Amino acid sequence: MQKNRLEALTDGIYAIIITIMVLELRVPHDPTIESYIDMWPVFASYAVSFLFVGLNWASHHHLFHTVTKVSNSVLWINMLNLFILSLVPFATATMGENSFKAITVTIYGSLLTISIVVYLILVNLLCRTHGANSAFSQQFKGHKKTYLSIVLNSIAIVISMIGFPKIAFSLLVVISLAWFIPNHVFEES
Amino acid sequence: MQKNRLEALTDGIYAIIITIMVLELRVPHDPTIESYIDMWPVFASYAVSFLFVGLNWASHHHLFHTVTKVSNSVLWINMLNLFILSLVPFATATMGENSFKAITVTIYGSLLTISIVVYLILVNLLCRTHGANSAFSQQFKGHKKTYLSIVLNSIAIVISMIGFPKIAFSLLVVISLAWFIPNHVFEES
Amino acid sequence: MQKNRLEALTDGIYAIIITIMVLELRVPHDPTIESYIDMWPVFASYAVSFLFVGLNWASHHHLFHTVTKVSNSVLWINMLNLFILSLVPFATATMGENSFKAITVTIYGSLLTISIVVYLILVNLLCRTHGANSAFSQQFKGHKKTYLSIVLNSIAIVISMIGFPKIAFSLLVVISLAWFIPNHVFEES
Amino acid sequence: MQKNRLEALTDGIYAIIITIMVLELRVPHDPTIESYIDMWPVFASYAVSFLFVGLNWASHHHLFHTVTKVSNSVLWINMLNLFILSLVPFATATMGENSFKAITVTIYGSLLTISIVVYLILVNLLCRTHGANSAFSQQFKGHKKTYLSIVLNSIAIVISMIGFPKIAFSLLVVISLAWFIPNHVFEES
Numbered sequence: 084m085q086k087n088r089l090e091a092l093t094d095g096i097y098a099i100i101i102t103i104m105v106l107e108l109r110v111p112h113d114p115t116i117e118s119y120i121d122m123w124p125v126f127a128s129y130a131v132s133f134l135f136v137g138l139n140w141a142s143h144h145h146l147f148h149t150v151t152k153v154s155n156s157v158l159w160i161n162m163l164n165l166f167i168l169s170l171v172p173f174a175t176a177t178m179g180e181n182s183f184k185a186i187t188v189t190i191y192g193s194l195l196t197i198s199i200v201v202y203l204i205l206v207n208l209l210c211r212t213h214g215a216n217s218a219f220s221q222q223f224k225g226h227k228k229t230y231l232s233i234v235l236n237s238i239a240i241v242i243s244m245i246g247f248p249k250i251a252f253s254l255l256v257v258i259s260l261a262w263f264i265p266n267h268v269f270e271e272s
Numbered sequence: 273m274q275k276n277r278l279e280a281l282t283d284g285i286y287a288i289i290i291t292i293m294v295l296e297l298r299v300p301h302d303p304t305i306e307s308y309i310d311m312w313p314v315f316a317s318y319a320v321s322f323l324f325v326g327l328n329w330a331s332h333h334h335l336f337h338t339v340t341k342v343s344n345s346v347l348w349i350n351m352l353n354l355f356i357l358s359l360v361p362f363a364t365a366t367m368g369e370n371s372f373k374a375i376t377v378t379i380y381g382s383l384l385t386i387s388i389v390v391y392l393i394l395v396n397l398l399c400r401t402h403g404a405n406s407a408f409s410q411q412f413k414g415h416k417k418t419y420l421s422i423v424l425n426s427i428a429i430v431i432s433m434i435g436f437p438k439i440a441f442s443l444l445v446v447i448s449l450a451w452f453i454p455n456h457v458f459e460e461s
Numbered sequence: 462m463q464k465n466r467l468e469a470l471t472d473g474i475y476a477i478i479i480t481i482m483v484l485e486l487r488v489p490h491d492p493t494i495e496s497y498i499d500m501w502p503v504f505a506s507y508a509v510s511f512l513f514v515g516l517n518w519a520s521h522h523h524l525f526h527t528v529t530k531v532s533n534s535v536l537w538i539n540m541l542n543l544f545i546l547s548l549v550p551f552a553t554a555t556m557g558e559n560s561f562k563a564i565t566v567t568i569y570g571s572l573l574t575i576s577i578v579v580y581l582i583l584v585n586l587l588c589r590t591h592g593a594n595s596a597f598s599q600q601f602k603g604h605k606k607t608y609l610s611i612v613l614n615s616i617a618i619v620i621s622m623i624g625f626p627k628i629a630f631s632l633l634v635v636i637s638l639a640w641f642i643p644n645h646v647f648e649e650s
Numbered sequence: 651m652q653k654n655r656l657e658a659l660t661d662g663i664y665a666i667i668i669t670i671m672v673l674e675l676r677v678p679h680d681p682t683i684e685s686y687i688d689m690w691p692v693f694a695s696y697a698v699s700f701l702f703v704g705l706n707w708a709s710h711h712h713l714f715h716t717v718t719k720v721s722n723s724v725l726w727i728n729m730l731n732l733f734i735l736s737l738v739p740f741a742t743a744t745m746g747e748n749s750f751k752a753i754t755v756t757i758y759g760s761l762l763t764i765s766i767v768v769y770l771i772l773v774n775l776l777c778r779t780h781g782a783n784s785a786f787s788q789q790f791k792g793h794k795k796t797y798l799s800i801v802l803n804s805i806a807i808v809i810s811m812i813g814f815p816k817i818a819f820s821l822l823v824v825i826s827l828a829w830f831i832p833n834h835v836f837e838e839s
Contacts, residue, residue, distance in 0.1 A: 088279060088333055090655060095287030095473075098662030101736075103295060106670060108740040110747050114754060133736070137729045144655055159452075162326045169290075169322070173297040180299050187303060263726075277468060277522055284476030284662075292484060348641075351515045358479075358511070362486040369488050376492060466657060466711055473665030481673060537830075540704045547668075547700070551675040558677050565681060 086153045089161065093147075096165045097140045100172060104129055107176035128179035128191075131256055132171050135195060138262050139168065142202065149219050152212050160205045167198045178252075188248035189240055192255055196236040203229050232258055275342045278350065282336075285354045286329045289361060293318055296365035317368035317380075320445055321360050324384060327451050328357065331391065338408050341401050349394045356387045367441075377437035378429055381444055385425040392418050421447055464531045467539065471525075474543045475518045478550060482507055485554035506557035506569075509634055510549050513573060516640050517546065520580065527597050530590050538583045545576045556630075566626035567618055570633055574614040581607055610636055653720045656728065660714075663732045664707045667739060671696055674743035695746035695758075698823055699738050702762060705829050706735065709769065716786050719779050727772045734765045745819075755815035756807055759822055763803040770796050799825055 108125060111118040143164075174194045178187040206223050213219040235258050243251035297314060300307040332353075363383045367376040395412055402408035424447050432440035486503060489496040521542075552572045556565040584601055591597035613636045621629035675692060678685040710731075741761045745754040773790050780786040802825045810818035 085337060088283065088337075091280065091283045091658070092287055092329060092333075094655065094658045095284055095662055096291055098659055098666055099287055099291040100294075101732075102663055102666040102670065103291065105667075105736050105739055106295065106673065107299070108737075110674070110740070110743045112747070114744060114748060114751065116753065119753075119757070130733070133733050140659060141725060144659075148652060148655075158330060165290075166319070166322050169294050170297075172294055173299070176299045177303060180301075181303060184303065186305065186308075190308070274526060277472065277526075280469070280472045281476055281518060281522075284473055285480055288476055288480040289483075292480065295484065296488070347519060354479075355508070355511050358483050359486075361483055362488070365488045366492060369490075370492060373492065375494065375497075379497070463715060466661065466715075469658065469661045470665055470707060470711075473662055474669055477665055477669040478672075481669065484673065485677070536708060543668075544697070544700050547672050548675075550672055551677070554677045555681060558679070559681060562681065564683060564686075568686070 086147060086150055089153055089158060090147055093143065093161060093165065094140075096169070097136065097143075100165075100168055101133060101136045101140075104132055104172040104175055107172065107179065124182045125176075125179035127252075128175045131252075131259065132175040135259050136168060136171060138259060139198065139202065146206065146209065146223065149222055150209060150213075151219065154212055156208055157205070157212060160201065160208055164198070164201045164205055167194065167201055170194055171198075183248045183252055185243055185246055185248040188243040188251050192236060192240040192243055192251060195255060196233060196240065199229060199232050199236065203233075228262070228264075232262075275336060275339055278342055278347060279336055282332065282350060282354065283329075285358070286325065286332075289354075289357055290322060290325045290329075293321055293361040293364055296361065296368065313371045314365075314368035316441075317364045320441075320448065321364040324448050325357060325360060327448060328387065328391065335395065335398065335412065338411055339398060339402075340408065343401055345397055346394070346401060349390065349397055353387070353390045353394055356383065356390055359383055360387075372437045372441055374432055374435055374437040377432040377440050381425060381429040381432055381440060384444065385422060385429065388418060388421050388425065392422075417451070417453075421451075464525060464528055467531055467536060468525055471521065471539060471543065472518075474547070475514065475521075478543075478546055479511060479514045479518075482510055482550040482553055485550065485557065502560045503554075503557035505630075506553045509630075509637065510553040513637050514546060514549060516637060517576065517580065524584065524587065524601065527600055528587060528591075529597065532590055534586055535583070535590060538579065538586055542576070542579045542583055545572065545579050548572055549576075561626045561630055563621055563624055563626040566621040566629050570614060570618040570621055570629060573633060574611060574618065577607060577610050577614065581611075606640070606642075610640075653714060653717055656720055656725060657714055660710065660728060660732065661707075663736070664703065664710075667732075667735055668700060668703045668707075671699055671739040671742055674739065674746065691749045692743075692746035694819075695742045698819075698826065699742040702826050703735060703738060705826060706765065706769065713773065713776065713790065716789055717776060717780075718786065721779055723775055724772070724779060727768065727775055731765070731768045731772055734761065734768055737761055738765075750815045750819055752810055752813055752815040755810040755818050759803060759807040759810055759818060762822060763800060763807065766796060766799050766803065770800075795829070795831075799829075 108122075108129065111122070171194060174187070174191045178184075178191045181187050203226060206226065206229075210217075210220040210224060215224075236255065239251040239254040239258070242248075242254065297311075297318065300311070360383060363376070363380045367373075367380045370376050392415060395415065395418075399406075399409040399413060404413075425444065428440040428443040428447070431437075431443065486500075486507065489500070549572060552565070552569045556562075556569045559565050581604060584604065584607075588595075588598040588602060593602075614633065617629040617632040617636070620626075620632065675689075675696065678689070738761060741754070741758045745751075745758045748754050770793060773793065773796075777784075777787040777791060782791075803822065806818040806821040806825070809815075809821065
């Protein structure tokens, strides 16, 4: 199996997921400065989801750059990854239009967490496909940052469930931004 | 004719078909746990269509990987395949928003069946283009799994028409999942 | 300038234009067989536009396959071509939802005609870029089929303006289908 | 890091941004010539945004054609560029549907200006990545046209804020059209 066409479909789906979210920014009728300011939950939700999907794509890009073998299982875990991500626009819009109501943030946080777990499964599957001693596995084994994200995201979900959704959302933002810290900072600690 | 650009357009259209379906997940206003649970027909319809279009793409990917010649007829049967698939988001949304009403499942099942028939025509055309003794034809001739899908899908359509749409939909799901069973299991039986 | 990336953007835009039209197929609420039958103008409009954009892409694909030089003017005439085509979903939906009302067919026919004219300009520009004696110009010079389409489309526009929009639409369909007749049939006559 | 896949995602996102704007052209119910004419602010907004995003893509295309090295910072400034551009469909639709109301033109102009500034940051970052004496930096250093656009766009924003939004919009159109004048005209003056 070729990895090229899998990358092409995957990039197409990432590009569409990241862009159709903007369709949920509903045009205000007879807008005033206040009407734009009132839309801040919608804009903030959009910006964070753009960041999250972008980070996810960047990780995928690094991962597949090193990949040399693609199996049928890899194809389908990759599809599962895209399926989970394809629900992000829906969860984002629900959260934005309901001003971070607790249940919407809980579902949004859960979706991001599931997405990281599926990504972890994809990495592990690729490590197994390439062999434990392959260059691929040497580079991608160990995921302190990934495990830490899952734990912190779970805490955010709980914080939202017990009634502090805006704090939970802020935590989700911080966790996403932390992905810009290079891997080795986490590995060496 | 080059197969690269045909693959590029085809992948683009697959990526869009699979992703725009998510736009039909309408944002609930002032959502509660119940409002999400009540949306299950919409989510289930989306998930099954994502799976079906994904399977279709995976088959197309395997097929064109082996293809060495693309004629004008291949281009247009491929377009017909994409046209039929492009109606899936509409049929999916109609079925989901009307909670599996019989007529919507009948139409959904018919669309999936037509799509498999068109795919079969595409395979046969490619076999003829490459010659009966080509490596291509050796690999793709015989389609027990495909013919079985068409028969079982037709049964599902009848079950829906006589008034059991949810059973029909479940059968469509099972048939799709059966595509994960490797070809040779069917061929050797 | 590379032709690859221009092809990539162009294919992306074609794929999106051809697919987003399906978003205009509005989901019927509590559908019956009659409600699907009543939607025939919407389906017919969609099918014809899918065919037209598909034909346009196929021509573009043949054209750029032979292209060896891309100038800045080619880039922008290509963009103009995509701009005109990007209005097709709007014209299609307006025509479908208003059951072929005369003004909507007139505008739809005009758009298709403008699109063929822009395509002709693109071909002529490419012929000039490659030189009159180039392999490119030998293959693409002379456009009896194209000129005939423009004349017949113009007749369809007039037929629609004087109050027979459904006849005009049928003529547009026939003209599109005639593109499947190979070029040399027209050239030799 | 490969530049190919970054280009692929970027082209996908450009293609979608440029095309989904057309979804904001709402189908008139029972249309007359007048109803089309009344839509002119929507069409004009769409046409100008298509031109602006197209120009932006053409610049990006020239830029990355010459790029030889892509760093992580380049990836993320490129993402920021796409994020800003992804808001253009929203700003376009708001401006079109509110017939160039002052606040909508102010926000539209601001978005275009921010987008040019981000593009400038991207160019400077790429110049630093390639080294001041590289072929890349020789070709792209100095941006009289870019700086001039930022200044003139800012004037347009002020004109809109003090209550002449249609004049401001016309100025934005003129500035965009000026990008068709080759670079060296500005450099030599």
